[in-house]
Amino acid sequence: ESYQLAPFARKGVAFHYGNMPSLLREEIERLFRKGKIRFLVCTSTLIEGVNLSCRTIVVRGPRKGKGKPMEPHDFWNLAGRAGRWGDEFQGNIVCVDPDDPIAWPNGVPERRRYPIERETDGVFRSNQELLEFIRSRWDRGAGELNEFAQLEQVCAYLLALHLREGSILEAPFTKRHDPIFISAVNAQLAHLVSHLSIPASLASRHSGVSSVGMQKLLNYFRSYEGDIEDLLPAPPESGDAYKRLMRIMETINEHLYPAFLPKTLIPLHTLVVLEWLKGYSLAAIIRARIAYNRRHGRTVPLPKLIRNTMELIEQTARFRAPKFVSAYMEVLKLHLREIGRSDLISNEMDVGLALEFGVSTQTLVSLIELGLSRMAAVELHEKIALDDLDRDQARKWIEDHNERFEGMDLPAVIVNEIRRKVLSIHSEDTQTTGTNSQ
Secondary structure (H helix, E strand, O other): OOOOOHHHHOOOEEEEOOOOOHHHHHHHHHHHHOOOOOEEEEOHHHHOOOOOOEOEEEEOOOEOOOOOEOOHHHHHHHHOOEOOOOOOOOOEEEEOOOOOOOOOOOOOOOOOOOOOOOHHHHHHOOOHHHHHHHHHHHHOOHHHHHHHHHHHHHHHHHHHHHHHHOOOOOOHHHHHOOHHHHHHHHHHHHHHHOOOOOOHHHHHHOOOOOHHHHHHHHHHHHHOOOOHHHHOOOOOOOOOHHHHHHHHHHHHHHHHOOOOOOHHHHHHHHHHHHHHHOOOOHHHHHHHHHHHHHHOOOOOOHHHHHHHHHHHHHHHHHHHHHHHHHHHHHHHHHHHHHOOOHHHOOOOOOHHHHHHHOOOOHHHHHHHHOOOOHHHHHHHHHHHOOOOOOHHHHHHHHHHHHHHHHHHOOOHHHHHHHHHHOOOOOOOOOOOOOHHHO
């Protein structure tokens, strides 16, 4: 209720941006399509896979990211949203202050064809730069890799392909490039592979993470002289969960990839990821950030704090943590099997799944498997108050309590989603912009 823009929804004016909870975003899009919301104020998310059209688009100084002018092909992708398919034959694009050099530093983009290419093709044009990076990859420390993020991604992909196939020479994309250059790349990859002992299957499952980084992480585990159990994460509810997860993030930064930066913010990354794993709602995580800043005498503008918290959840809890902690755990399991400590390997829940969806109990996993958004699953989980329901048991609980949802103080938008996705009951336009949904 305290969100600054909430009252505008009742007036038919809503907002749309990438990091907002998916359930709210979907409901705003639904109400906009039905005409209950008439004006939508957006960031550049409309060009990123959102299937949303309108009659008129009003644009002033379009940006993609912070301060970066929108590329011409993105601008015309956005402009293509004007005109509702099946409703109108045309739409309107209104450019405000087109002669203002600050708003439009490159002017209004001209409409023309723009080529689409694979990221590997773009990097392959750098030829010697890519070759040098692959040649020196084994000698580079993890801390250097942020400067070469694109080269690291392409190198990781090529290395996983080489490990799986034994060569990249037969890959379809190589036919578009100079055979001599491709042979040189293949030879450098073969040299890197000679340093590796991780299985090709592991590299394939984590093709976005460098096999070199995973090998160096494995070497670190093999040389570790402390208690091996200290390398494992603790359950989110346990007393040492924070210390263990922070150590894992530091180890990832040092040996795998500098994913959690700056180092001074690792405690905050750890705290947010743990709150996410525990199934805290977005509102609860934001309230915790507000309370933390007040305890430490810090004054942070509320809108900025909300945006930063949502970005932390999206970029760290849902993207970097699942990607790199999953790789960390698989390499650690490989080491535990090597030293005869398979008894320490838990198969209760996949850590990548738990991090991506922000769940730590079987009931939450079951609710999401039934098709519910995380927001709805978390709210309903609090009412169920049981942690070990499988999917059939969770569905049975919902069926048994369907007639009582209105008395449970659940937001109308969540009740609608539960009934629509689990019970296949479609209610006609519950007033989700009213008090109950906020």
